[in-house]
Amino acid sequence: MQSKTSSYLANLLQFCIDNKIHKARKILHAYLLRTNQFSNTFLVNRLIELYSKCGHPTSAHLLFDQLSARNIYTYHAVLDAYCKSNDIDNAYEVFAQMPERNSVTWNLIITALSHNGFEKKALENFYLMMMGGFVPTRFTLASVLSACGGVSDVGCGKECHGVAIKLGLEGNFFVGNALLGMYAKCGFVWEAIEIFKGLPEHNEVTFTAMMKGLMETDRIHEAFDMFKLMHRVGISIDSVSLSSVLGVCAKSSFEDFVVVNDNDRNWYNVHGKQIHGLVIKLGFERDLQLNNSLLDMYAKHGDMECAEMLFDNMSEVSVVSWNVMIGGFGQKYSKERALEYMEKMKNHGFEPNEVTYVNLLAACVKSEDVETGRQMFDDMSCPSLSSWNALLSGYSQNEHHKEAVMLFREMQFRNVQPDRTTFAIVLSSCAQMGLLDGGKQVHAALLKDVAYTDLYVASGLIGLYSKCSKIEMAKHVFDELPQxxxxxxxxxxxxxxxxxxxxxxxxxxxxxxxxxxxxxxxxxxxxxxxxxxxxxxxxxxxxxxxxxxxxxxxxx
Known part of the structure; x- marks a missing residue:
């Protein structure tokens, strides 16, 4: 009789899992407690899985802790719960406790790490998986290739490509799209094109990945041609595709996609407006992300009149929307309008974030009001590197080179890690002042940083030593470059x-x-x-x- 009851409960739990009957979880949980079924590991595993499917990882983990006789399926169930809720810390803790693992386990943790910004950790676990003799699935490879693209590790990506070929998965839809996206993100466009040609079929993901890759390597016309081809062959155009092509339009220069209206001599981003029309035609005009992409496209091209019209008619706005408008007015040297929009932003109950202040700082700099920019910077409780760079740029562009060098020293005292932009700006200021000793100190800081071999920074070093009449040092920097x-x-x-x-x-x-x-x-x-x-x-x-x-x- 007990066996029949257990079998019935197992089928009932599986039915609730398959059909996502969330409300039944507490009733079944109570029934298992009342009938002393908690010693049945199989039934409790199914209950943990039901909690996982219902989006209750904490309840799933409580059950996991109460179960004394655990097996690999118990671990899988609670690991899946945390991975689905993007709780990486708890997911990795459960993963580390597992007495044994299989391909499913590895796939769960690698996918979760890759999708939540822990690309390097995902790659480390992939190598551990391979060393353990486990064979990756198409989903594992797709996640790992996505991680390779995220950190621009084309070497690892090529190794995964080799594994895909060996396993006969190169032509698989998921793996093929991931390969294409990896090569595109790493700037290997020709390889991405070859993958694109070799895929047996294409969908919106394929075209969008190809479009992004072309855009990121500044092949703007080809990126837009890819979107036109997608439209022509009848591939379904979704909001992601539209957002990507708007990114192409935003990145294009005036010479790429514009015409001049002889009546008023204003520039119009023709393709951007055509995509705007398509957004409305396809019924995406209430999509917040798409509207933000449209705002960004108009702002990048300085068409703040159209941006304002769109913004005023949006059914929903976010902090991103406000930031785009503030940044757009800043680019147009309209500090007053940028400040006006920040006040409106606060009045509508939105809290300015770091991007807001960086945009305002940039607006002050472009308006040559570095003093106000400095006051705004000093009011920040914990300015980001972008804020430091924005103020540095303002000092340098307005020929306040001594202040730029002093600000760089302040960064060092406050243990703010500079990047290639920081180094390039301060080297330029040192060169303009003929400040050789200061330039040497920056060079010393560079030797401790990977930016030393960065071409952008190296060019600044060469300029510094040249202007300080130390041409042999300039030659040395040039000769030491790997490329x-x-x-x-x-x-x-x-x-x-x-x-x-x-x-x-x-x-x-x-x-x-x-x-x-x-x-x-x-x-x-x-x-x-x-x-x-x-x-x-x-x-x-x-x-x-x-x-x-x-x-x-x-x-x-």
């Missing part, structure tokens, strides 16, 4: 020219061409100036530069 970009070459060439080493500057210019690096207008301008004052074969040099300039720019 080069055109900005570094330009800085080195300009530095040599500044120190009256024109012939050597021209040699570097030819080396740049020999490395396959396409020169910019700055490269030609520097060398045109160099050859005009160089000794010996200056006329020959100048003619050579003129020919290159013609081939590069005028013969298009």
């Amino acid at each position: 080069y970009d055109v900005a570094c070459w330009n800085s080195m060439i300009a530095g040599l020219s500044l120190n009256s080493l024109e012939a050597e500057a021209f040699i570097y210019f030819k080396q740049m061409l020999g490395k396959g690096m396409l020169p910019t207008e700055f490269s030609f301008a520097t060398n045109a100036g160099t050859t005009n004052v160089s000794l010996g074969c200056q006329d020959q040099h100048c003619e050579y530069v003129k020919i290159l300039f013609y081939n590069r720019y005028l013969a298009k």
Whole structure:
């Protein structure tokens, strides 16, 4: 009789789980207590799973703690509860306590870590899983590839690609989309395109990932063409796809997607407005995230009139909406309007956050009111790195270089970790002041930081030593770089020219061409100036530069 009752209860619990009958959980829990069924591990496991499906991880864990005879399914049930509620700390604690694990366990924890911003931890556990001899599933690989993209670890991504090929999962829909997204996020667009071509079918996720990858590598026209292809072949366009293409429109320059209206000479982002029309046509006009993307698109293009019209007609707004408007007016050098919107934001019951203050700080800086910006900065209880960088930029742009250097020192005293932007700004200020000792101190700080090999920062170092007449140090920085970009070459060439080493500057210019690096207008301008004052074969040099300039720019 007991066996029949247990079998009936097990079927009833499974029926409630499958059909998400949440209200039955307490009744069944009480019945198990009343009939002394808590010694039945199988039934309690099902009850824990029911609590998990109902979104009650704490209740699931209480049952877990009360159960003395646990098995791997007990652990799975409570682990799944925490993973589904994104409670990573408790999930990892349960995972660490498990006496044994299988592929399902590993998949649960890796997926949860990857989806909640713990990409590096997800990759560490993936390697542990592989070392334990467990075979990853398509879901494991998809999560790991997403984590690789999140931290731009293309090396690990390629290893996972190899595993996918070995397991015959490369053409799997989930794995294929994840591979495409990983390569796109890491900037390997050609590899992403090859994956895209090789997939047996495509959906909105595939197209959106491809579109984002093209956008992030500044291939704006191709990104928008991908959206047009998606629309043409009949792929369902969802809010995520629309938000992504609005990001493409926001990132585009005026020359990319604009026309001029001869009547009022105003610029219009044609494609952005077309997407706005599509948002309305598809019935997404009340979608808050999409409306925020539209606001951002208009604000990035300085069309605050359209942004205001949209904002005033939105059925719902968020802190993000207010921040976009404040940032948009800041970009338009309208500090007063930005401050006005912050006051409105407070009056409507929204609390300004760090982004709000950074946007206001940037508005003050752009309006050349660095003093007000500093007052606002000093009122922040715990300014973020973005706030420090915004004020540093304001000092530097307004030629308050001494204040920029002093602010950098204050950052060090307060143990605020600088980033590449911080270093580049303070190096520029040191260079403008000819402050060699200060620049050397920044260089020393760089040696302790991974930013030392960053090309953006290296270019600033080269500029500093060049302007302080320490050209050998500039050469040393240049020679130590693992790779080069055109900005570094330009800085080195300009530095040599500044120190009256024109012939050597021209040699570097030819080396740049020999490395396959396409020169910019700055490269030609520097060398045109160099050859005009160089000794010996200056006329020959100048003619050579003129020919290159013609081939590069005028013969298009």
